[in-house]
Amino acid sequence: MAMTSLVHHVRSKMFILAHRRARGMLDGEYGSVFKGRSLDFDDLRAYVPGDEVRDIDWKASARHGSPLIRRYIAVRQHHVLLVADTGRNMAAESLSGELKKDIAVMALGVIGSLALGHGDPVGLVHGHAGGTAALPAASGDAALERLLRTVDAVGAGSAASAPEEQLEYVARTYRRRMLLFVVADESVPTERTERLLRRLRAQHEILWLTILDADLTELVQRGRRRPDIQPRPLRDIERHTAVIGPVAASARVLAAYELARTERDAARSAMLRRAGITEGRVGSADGVVSAIFALLERHRRGG
Amino acid sequence: MELMLWWIIPCGLGGGALFIWRVLRNESRVSGSRSVAHTDRLTSLPEYRSALRRHLRLLVAMVGASVVVVLGALTAGARPVTAEVVIPEQHSRDIMLCLDTSASMSSADAAVVDVFGELVTRFDGERIGLMMFDSSAAQVFPLTDDYVLVREELTRAKGIFDGSLDEQGFFAGTGIAPGSSLIGDGLASCTQGFPGPDDGTRSRSVVLATDNFVSGEPLFTLAEAASLARDKGATVYALNPGDFDYGDAPDQPGATLRDAAESTGGAYYSVDSTESVAGIVRSVQETEVAAMTGAPQRIVTDQAAWPLAIALLAVLVLLGIAWRVER
Incomplete structure (x- = not known):
């Protein structure tokens, strides 16, 4: 495996999924995450959609014939802190059937690449019930690769997931303002999470990407619709208990599950909104680029 | 009442035990299953729990009926017979x-x-x-x-x-x-x-x-x-x-x-x-x-009707349960 294989993989995928213009826009969106910039003018560059309109140099644009953007020298670098769950929950299947950690690697890789492109160092806080650890913020593809591999190493043998522990760790450890990019699965919001997030939001910019879990009832129903395909039994990665297909497929159970999921989603969205955190959702690795784009866009608009 | 082919029963029970053992061994291998997270969000629903209890009851009934079918068939296969000694009167x-x-x-x-x-x-x-x-x-x-x-x-x-x-x-x-x-x-x-x-x-x-x-x-x-x-x-x-x-x-x-x-x-x-x-x-x-009058003869009469009737009943029960499970 090449030294930077995961980074390479993420970049190739970005290349395929977003054409040049869209990549530029993604860059612009990323650049707009941070509010407040220095006034030390650096140079001009062509406008790409997503740039702040107030950054357009109208005089220069008029002379040049197309919109130009003023670029400023950043007074300080922005630190990007990726927060990822590396418990075994992430080794389970996502909505698309891919492993959730693969989607997480893709998302972290995209944000990491964008940050490195802007010269921002990237760090990682990861962990599980067994403990939380941090990789210090660093620049360069090798550092990003190391970080992605840490997340990629999650397997069914990893310790149980404890996503709150990582947030707790971040709140406890970091003093400087950063961009937090949190990748989590469909967690159930608790009082404690909300308090933590409010506290973190006061200090950091926070982007929250929810990786959608496998739809259990959909898997069960697909098995029933296609009796020619032997349905593989569903087994919980945490407790190793099985889901009994015929039981889950009964109409009342399906309805109850659907209702519970809708309520859970609404509760999580409401909690994040109250905390002032922008949430994006993604169900597959191929959806990561557009999900992040939408997430950045919404963050810029909303923030 | 005696069994003519009594060895069929231990053979059948042994075969059945072997079959169950193999099924259980296959079941315990998790290779074929899909790992998913948060199944408790489905399995802890009261609707799921009550459906599971109903499912388990039907399964138990099905297993019971299957056991009865197998035992009935084995018993019938072992040829339960009544033997009586008669001295036939010759008319020839x-x-x-x-x-x-x-x-x-x-x-x-x-x-x-x-x-x-x-x-x-x-x-x-x-x-x-x-x-x-x-x-x-x-x-x-x-x-x-x-x-x-x-x-x-x-x-x-x-x-x-x-x-x-x-x-x-x-x-x-x-x-x-x-x-x-x-x-x-x-x-x-x-x-x-x-x-x-x-x-x-x-x-x-x-x-x-x-x-x-x-x-x-x-x-x-x-x-x-x-x-x-x-x-x-x-x-x-x-x-x-x-x-x-x-x-x-x-x-x-x-x-x-x-x-x-x-x-x-x-x-x-x-x-x-x-x-x-x-x-x-x-x-x-x-x-x-x-x-x-001829030599005393041992007349052996097959009495397979009862075990077969019981097995047939159990098959009907099994079909009924299978129909209910399918619904």
């Missing part, structure tokens, strides 16, 4: 009535024919034939199980023997050879009334009614005729209404008749009065029946 007897028609014998003949006329009403499968002889033998009717004919013929013969019926020609053919009462020839002819050699499927007996007073030159002596009867596999029961032997000399007519009968495995009866003929013939008939 051939009886040849061989009557000496010399004048001294007519009342005894009438008694013999009368008794058989009654007995034939209880016959079932036996064949009976009637031959008469004086100096030569004539067949009245051959061995047959046409009992209507037999009864008619015996009634007619009785009428003629006791004089109530006068029919010229009834005795035709009995006096062709010179002499009279050629007992040896008569018995020899009677034994030829049995078709073919003895193949062991039917018992053969000759009821020979004669006083053994020979006047003339028979072709066969009584001893030769008896050996012919032996060759044919026939047993000769001799009935002598006029045993007038003097002393115990073996050449006396009664004694030779006794020897001849006993040499074929039969018996000799001397009759004092014609009334006793009936009793003797009956006793001969009864000893004959007793001798003809």
